[in-house]
Amino acid sequence: MNYTFSDAFQNLKPSAIREIFKSLTDPSIISFAAGNPSPESFPTEELAKLSADIFANASTTALQYSITEGYPAFREAIAKRQREKFGIGGENDAVMVVSGGNQGIDLCCRVLCNPGDAVLCENPSFIGALNAFRACGAKTVGVPMDEDGMIPAELEKAIAATPTAKMIYLIPTFQNPRGSTTSLGRRKELYEIAKKHSLIILEDNPYGELRFAGEEIPTLKSMDTEGLVVYCSSFSKILSAGMRVGFIVAPNAIIQKMAVGKQCEDVHTNIFFQLLCYKYMTECDLDGHIEKIRAIYRRKCNLMLECLDREMPKAITYTRPEGGLFIWCTLPEGYDSADFAKFAVAKKVAVVPGSAFNCDTEAPSNSFRLNYSTPTDEQIVSGIKTLGEIAREYLKNE
Amino acid sequence: MNYTFSDAFQNLKPSAIREIFKSLTDPSIISFAAGNPSPESFPTEELAKLSADIFANASTTALQYSITEGYPAFREAIAKRQREKFGIGGENDAVMVVSGGNQGIDLCCRVLCNPGDAVLCENPSFIGALNAFRACGAKTVGVPMDEDGMIPAELEKAIAATPTAKMIYLIPTFQNPRGSTTSLGRRKELYEIAKKHSLIILEDNPYGELRFAGEEIPTLKSMDTEGLVVYCSSFSKILSAGMRVGFIVAPNAIIQKMAVGKQCEDVHTNIFFQLLCYKYMTECDLDGHIEKIRAIYRRKCNLMLECLDREMPKAITYTRPEGGLFIWCTLPEGYDSADFAKFAVAKKVAVVPGSAFNCDTEAPSNSFRLNYSTPTDEQIVSGIKTLGEIAREYLKNE
Numbered sequence: 001m002n003y004t005f006s007d008a009f010q011n012l013k014p015s016a017i018r019e020i021f022k023s024l025t026d027p028s029i030i031s032f033a034a035g036n037p038s039p040e041s042f043p044t045e046e047l048a049k050l051s052a053d054i055f056a057n058a059s060t061t062a063l064q065y066s067i068t069e070g071y072p073a074f075r076e077a078i079a080k081r082q083r084e085k086f087g088i089g090g091e092n093d094a095v096m097v098v099s100g101g102n103q104g105i106d107l108c109c110r111v112l113c114n115p116g117d118a119v120l121c122e123n124p125s126f127i128g129a130l131n132a133f134r135a136c137g138a139k140t141v142g143v144p145m146d147e148d149g150m151i152p153a154e155l156e157k158a159i160a161a162t163p164t165a166k167m168i169y170l171i172p173t174f175q176n177p178r179g180s181t182t183s184l185g186r187r188k189e190l191y192e193i194a195k196k197h198s199l200i201i202l203e204d205n206p207y208g209e210l211r212f213a214g215e216e217i218p219t220l221k222s223m224d225t226e227g228l229v230v231y232c233s234s235f236s237k238i239l240s241a242g243m244r245v246g247f248i249v250a251p252n253a254i255i256q257k258m259a260v261g262k263q264c265e266d267v268h269t270n271i272f273f274q275l276l277c278y279k280y281m282t283e284c285d286l287d288g289h290i291e292k293i294r295a296i297y298r299r300k301c302n303l304m305l306e307c308l309d310r311e312m313p314k315a316i317t318y319t320r321p322e323g324g325l326f327i328w329c330t331l332p333e334g335y336d337s338a339d340f341a342k343f344a345v346a347k348k349v350a351v352v353p354g355s356a357f358n359c360d361t362e363a364p365s366n367s368f369r370l371n372y373s374t375p376t377d378e379q380i381v382s383g384i385k386t387l388g389e390i391a392r393e394y395l396k397n398e
Numbered sequence: 399m400n401y402t403f404s405d406a407f408q409n410l411k412p413s414a415i416r417e418i419f420k421s422l423t424d425p426s427i428i429s430f431a432a433g434n435p436s437p438e439s440f441p442t443e444e445l446a447k448l449s450a451d452i453f454a455n456a457s458t459t460a461l462q463y464s465i466t467e468g469y470p471a472f473r474e475a476i477a478k479r480q481r482e483k484f485g486i487g488g489e490n491d492a493v494m495v496v497s498g499g500n501q502g503i504d505l506c507c508r509v510l511c512n513p514g515d516a517v518l519c520e521n522p523s524f525i526g527a528l529n530a531f532r533a534c535g536a537k538t539v540g541v542p543m544d545e546d547g548m549i550p551a552e553l554e555k556a557i558a559a560t561p562t563a564k565m566i567y568l569i570p571t572f573q574n575p576r577g578s579t580t581s582l583g584r585r586k587e588l589y590e591i592a593k594k595h596s597l598i599i600l601e602d603n604p605y606g607e608l609r610f611a612g613e614e615i616p617t618l619k620s621m622d623t624e625g626l627v628v629y630c631s632s633f634s635k636i637l638s639a640g641m642r643v644g645f646i647v648a649p650n651a652i653i654q655k656m657a658v659g660k661q662c663e664d665v666h667t668n669i670f671f672q673l674l675c676y677k678y679m680t681e682c683d684l685d686g687h688i689e690k691i692r693a694i695y696r697r698k699c700n701l702m703l704e705c706l707d708r709e710m711p712k713a714i715t716y717t718r719p720e721g722g723l724f725i726w727c728t729l730p731e732g733y734d735s736a737d738f739a740k741f742a743v744a745k746k747v748a749v750v751p752g753s754a755f756n757c758d759t760e761a762p763s764n765s766f767r768l769n770y771s772t773p774t775d776e777q778i779v780s781g782i783k784t785l786g787e788i789a790r791e792y793l794k795n796e
Contacts, residue, residue, distance in 0.1 A: 001596060001625045003651050009509045014466075014658050034463070042461040048453035055446035063440040063638035065432075068412075099497060099642075099664040106663050110533065111407045115513060132662040135508065198399060227399045240461035242669035244497075253401050260412050264530040265504050266497040270668040271640040 008115060008137040013361075026348075030383035033350040035176065035325055036374040037237050038300070041293045043284070047240070050279045051272075058275060066271040068263045069255070070097025070247070074278040078247050081281065086208075087222040088231060094255040098262065099269045101206050101234035101246040106132040107265075108167070108202050108230050108250075111257040113138040117166040120158050120199075122150045124357030124365070126176040129169055129204060141165070142359030147319075149175065149182030152189040159197050167200040167230075172220060174207040174324025177357045177369040181322060184217050191220055194228055200254075201229045206246075209238055209290050211323035212298035227251040235277055237325070238290050243273040297325070297373055304372040304380050311388025313395055318370075328354075330367040332395070337368040343390050349383045406513060406535035411759075424746075428781035431748040433574065433723055434772040435635050436698070439691045441682070445638070448677045449670075456673060464669040466661045467653070468495025468645070472676035476645050479679065484606075485620040486629060492653040496660065497667045499604050499632035499644040504530040505663075506565070506600050506628050506646075509655040511536040515564040518556050518597075520548045522755030522763070524574045527567055527602060539563070540757030545717075547573065547580030550587040557595050565598040565628075570618060572605040572722025575755045575767040579720060582615050589618055592626055598652075599627045604644075607636055607688050609721035610696035625649040633675055635723070636688050641671040695723070695771055702770040702778050709786025711793055716768075726752075728765040730793070735766040741788050747781045 054062050069075065079095045082088040089095070098104045105128070109119065115137025121130065123142025130140045141162055144154045149172060159165055170190065172182040182190075194201045203220045221231035234246035248258065262268070280286060304327060308318055318329040329351075331337055338353040354365030372380060452460050467473065477493045480486040487493070496502045503526070507517065513535025519528065521540025528538050539560050542552045547570060557563055568588065570580040580588075592599045601618045619629035632644035646656065660666070678684060702725060706716055716727040727749075729735055736751040752763030770778060 001649075003510075003598075003649070005509050005655055006512050006515075008512075009655050009658065012655075012658050014654075014661060036463050039458045039462060042457065044453060044457040044461065047461070048450065048457075051449055051453065052446065055442060055449065059440065059442040059446075060437045061640075063442065063445070063640045064437060065434050065634075065639045099668075102662065103664045111403050112401075114404050114406075115535075117404075128661065128665065131658070135659055135662040137513075200401075236463075240670075241463045242459075242461045242666075244664055244666070244668050251399075251401070256412075257403055257407050257410075260410050260529070261407065261533055263412060263526065264500065264533040265663055266501045266642055267526065268640075268642070270497075270642050270671060272638075273668060273670070 008135055012131065012134050029345070029348045029350055030375060030379045031350040032370040032375060032383060033352045034371055034374045037241055038296055038373045040296055042240055043280070043289055046280065046284050047276060050276055050283065053279070054272065054275050062272040062275050064271070066268045068259050068268050070095070070269065071271060071274040071278060074274050077278055077281045082249055086219060088219060089249045090224070092227055092251055093249050094252040096248045096255050096259060096262070097269050097274060098246045098248055099266055100236060100244040101204065101232050102128045102132060103262070103265065104232035104246055104248045105129045105202065105204060106135070107258040107261045108232070109133050109136045109138055110261050111254065112200060113166045116164060118162045118164045119167055119169050120155065120162065120165055121169045121359050122171065122175065123359045124177055124354055125169065125359065126171060126204065127356055130359060139164070140359040145178070147180060148186045149180065150190060152186070152193060155190065155193050159193070159199070165199060167202050168194055169202045169204065170220065171204045173205055173217065174210065174321055176207070177326055177352070177354065178328040179319045179321035179324055179326040180328070181217060187217070187220050188223065191223060195226050199228070202232065203229050204232045206234045206237055207324035208233065210294060210297055210325070212294045212301065214322035221249060230254060238286070238293060239277060239280060243270065245269060245273050245277055297323070300372040300377065300380065301327070303377055304370065304384060307381055307384035311384050313392050315395055316391055325371055325373045327370045327372065328367055329370060333366065335366045336364050337366055338364065340394055341368060343394055344387060347386055347390055349386050349390070351387070406533055410529065410532050427743070427746045427748055428773060428777045429748040430768040430773060430781060431750045432769055432772045435639055436694055436771045438694055440638055441678070441687055444678065444682050445674060448674055448681065451677070452670065452673050460670040460673050462669070464666045466657050466666050468493070468667065469669060469672040469676060472672050475676055475679045480647055484617060486617060487647045488622070490625055490649055491647055492650040494646045494653050494657060494660070495667050495672060496644045496646055497664055498634060498642040499602065499630050500526050500530060501660070501663065502630035502644055502646045503527045503600065503602060504533070505656040505659045506630070507531050507534045507536055508659050509652065510598060511564045514562060516560045516562045517565055517567050518553065518560065518563055519567045519757050520569065520573065521757045522575055522752055523567065523757065524569060524602065525754055528757060537562070538757040543576070545578055546584045547578065548588060550584070550591060553588065553591050557591070557597070563597060565600055566592055567600045567602065568618065569602045571603055571615065572608065572719055574605070575724055575750070575752070576726040577717045577719035577722055577724040578726070579615060585615070585618050586621065589621060593624050597626070600630065601627050602630045604632045604635055605722035606631065608692060608695055608723070610692040610699065612720035619647060628652060636684070636691060637675060637678060641668065643667060643671050643675055695721070698770040698775065698778065699725070701775055702768065702782060705779055705782035709782050711790050713793055714789055723769055723771045725768045725770065726765055727768060731764060733764045734762050735764055736762065738792055739766055741792055742785060745784055745788055747784050747788070749785070
């Protein structure tokens with residue numbers, strides 16, 4: 001039988017990164033391609049202990065169907081922490097637990113966008129979000145960035161040129177893939193533009209707690225007086241990615257629609273791990289644990305930057321992130337990083353070419369993304385050395 | 399700010415059943431409204447032991463990001479069991495793990511249906527599926543049933559009247575909400591009609607392993623020579639519903655698209671519980687455990703039927719299921735079960751009015767659904783006694 005797929009899925013490709021992830025079964029390859037948290041960052045012992053406790057004392061709750069919006073005490077604990085620590089969540093907002101941050105992104109688009117509507121995105125941006133928008137039949141319209149994030153004048157231009165624009169997707173803190181962070185002043189400008197045009201901002205903040213240098217900058221959600229920010233975050237980078245537990249803070253009217261969508265997708269998030277996260281938040285030292293993760297990533301990021309400083313030809317530039325998981329490297333104008341990535345993988349080093357993150361999937365890129373959280377320190381030293389050799393060779397030959 | 403939602407979500411209501419579930423916090427209410435497995439059916443001790451083992455020996459795999467399609471050894475174990483035990487899965491088929499059966503239904507519709515396309519459904523049918531179709535902007539077209547399931551002549555009529563029909567959604571075994579099972583002959587007829595019109599069949603079989611009487615009947619997927627059946631099942635009713643682990647067996651071309659959709663929704667299913675299910679399948683006695691669950695539901699169903707036989711006025715009829723979780727009761731013609739359900743809940747007994755399961759949400763129903771897996775034996779006896787009193791009163795007064 002010949003299958004005819006829906007318009008949205010007909011041409012949708014699997015995420016290049018997930019595909020790279022699948023192909024990385026060759027243990028001789030050093031991968032800077034993933035976006036995985038460091039295995040060192042999992043509080044395995046505490047989770048094992050809490051888990052045994054749940055089986056002993058709350059097994060029926062933990063194994064039975066539960067409420068779509070999330071385990072009530074867990075939602076409250078999230079709401080309290082977000083409010084007290086980050087000033088997030090007003091009286092018209094609600095919290096919903098989702099099965100990883102990506103589900104929040106997907107649901108936000110599903111409830112707001114009709115096929116053909118546009119989402120204005122930082123260009124480049126997180127491929128999991130771009131694909132989620134495309135899967136809804138939405139158009140991803142890239143807005144140019146500078147070192148400080150999305151450029152306000154470019155956003156105004158994009159809005160004027162895109163009457164179908166429904167929302168603005170931003171990762172203001174430790175952006176994926178660039179690793180850079182948008183300043184407070186710029187955030188305020190972007191918020192005012194969204195407000196002026198009555199556009200929803202989807203603020204994706206999976207890395208916000210991973211700051212290891214510089215000053216904390218308030219989220220867009222914390223300045224949301226108009227109820228136009230849907231805030232999406234996750235426990236993936238601070239407890240465990242494999243458990244798929246994230247959360248949304250958003251205006252209650254939007255959360256209600258997203259809950260209907262979540263019912264249709266997976267009814268509710270794995271309740272055992274909701275209980276586990278809740279217990280970790282209330283019985284362990286989550287903030288202390290996050291400090292430990294920050295120290296790991298501070299060390300790893302600094303190590304990679306030192307290696308890059310030492311090994312890379314001067315013609316290649318890169319960001320110096322203050323947190324998160326990624327460094328963004330740029331080849332001189334005119335080079336194609338997809339080509340460079342092919343050379344690198346032949347020499348057993350995997351990087352993600354920047355084109356994977358482009359809103360326009362056909363556009364080339366002279367940048368590539370490096371991840372420092374997943375590889376070991378030894379792999380960082382040896383992989384960047386190899387990458388430097390390749391780069392010198394590559395720039396010479398082209 | 400005023401929010402404008404997408405066309406598909408604008409008028410989508412939360413599942414009446416999930417809403418009833420939320421309101422059942424009053425412990426004095428006896429609920430026959432849920433579709434929850436019996437807490438007795440969870441193999442808690444074994445899961446606790448295997449879980450400790452995973453934390454001790456495979457914690458990095460269990461807490462880290464994983465592959466969208468599912469943990470490879472788990473997929474293989476599922477494929478082997480389905481093939482050897484049920485004759486399910488040909489050489490062009492693949493298995494994908496999903497976050498509960500509902501995600502399989504949702505993804506199947508997302509990859510195949512454009513907004514405005516139609517899904518032909520048994521009427522009445524599972525509300526979680528109907529809402530998943532609606533959330534894709536698809537139309538749910540109800541096809542009349544008799545005691546043997548969807549009526550082939552009515553299906554032909556519906557296909558002729560619905561040029562936008564894209565797939566046929568069936569729960570042939572222990573249907574939700576009717577509890578009835580479609581015969582082999584009828585299954586073959588329905589399959590041939592789908593084949594003739596090149597329509598995909600989405601076969602939903604969450605209850606198939608819960609047979610406690612009568613003879614096993616082959617699934618539609620096991621007779622699928624043309625690659626037109628997407629088969630959807632789950633571990634919710636045989637291990638734990640709260641963990642959200644289900645699976646799809648479908649033509650590989652469709653699975654590939656569904657995997658792209660799953661990437662956008664939740665990246666992958668909770669990997670810890672995938673490992674847990676895999677270990678249970680390979681280190682424990684799953685079939686023996688299922689036998690125990692069948693014995694529990696045989697006893698509970700028989701108890702509820704005995705109570706109904708004793709307490710209900712003769713004018714009320716009901717199905718006598720050979721498995722699954724539900725009994726379908728029908729008031730005399732002209733009565734409205736939504737009205738009856740209101741009377742019942744006022745007397746502290748909750749049932750689900752049949753209208754909740756109708757493809758046409760405005761159509762009334764004189765039937766209601768009873769669940770026997772969730773309540774205790776004492777609650778079944780006392781709840782059905784109350785329901786009998788209400789029914790006699792209700793039929794007299796109307």
